[in-house]
Amino acid sequence: MPEKIVQLNEEVIKGQIKELVRGSVEETLNELLEAEAEKLTQAARYERSDERQGYRSGHYSRNLTTTSGDVTAQESKKAAREKAKAVVEQLHSMKLKEAAKKVEDGIEETLTYCEFPFEHWTRIRTNNVIERLNREIRRRTRVVGTFPDGNSALMLVCARLRYVAGTQWGNKKYMNMKHLEAALEDASVAG
Known part of the structure; x- marks a missing residue:
């Protein structure tokens, strides 16, 4: 009588358990967020009621607890x-x-x-615009590969900068200057 041997593929089982845990954690977090949103707004998703306290879009301040402690925007x-x-x-x-x-x-x-108006703080603290421009230049120079000399690389970068300055991307306002103008007026009136 032949012996029955059961073989288990350990990697497959680990992968399935990992996916099961990931899915249940994701589902739990989404349910918690949904319950919190309902509690804050006093209404379920898409529900219209007189008791509604707010809307589900937007954001509010939260603390993020990390291994280094609580993190809060100062x-x-x-x-x-x-x-x-x-x-x-x-x-x-x-x-x-x-x-x-x-x-x-x-x-x-x-x-x-x-020292600048509060509305400008995140725009000043970050350098997203510069990073985006650097990625665009890097992408363009990688396409070329090697340049015959430094001047040809410089000409390509300058041409890209001229293009950006002349398009809608270059015309976008990064900060609302009305906040800064109001702060300057307040300072001149106080001083």
Whole structure:
């Protein structure tokens, strides 16, 4: 009588378990978010009611808990300074004196964006526009491969910059200058 042997492919089973866990975590998180949205708006999705407190689109401030602690977008320059001082103290306690000195020396320069209107802070802190332009130039130069000399590479980059400056992409307003004008008027009236 032949012996029955059962063989299991361990990799297939691990893959299926991983997908099962991923799917159940995703489903749980989506249900939690759905329940929270219903609680906040006092209405289910697409429900029209007099008790509705708001709409489901948009966002609000939340804390993100990481292994390094709670992360929050800073409300003021003072709060950012206090957070930076706490980081410096923590680095000192970890005996990382050079890192603490670097952070301490760069606090004011890093917080320069706080001198501008609050609405401009995210635009000033990030360099998304420059990164997008650099990716576009990198993409164009990779197509060519090798250039005969530096001038031909420079001419290609300049031609791309001229094109961007002359199109809608170059004409987009990155910041609403009305906020800055209002801040300058307030400063001139106060001063």
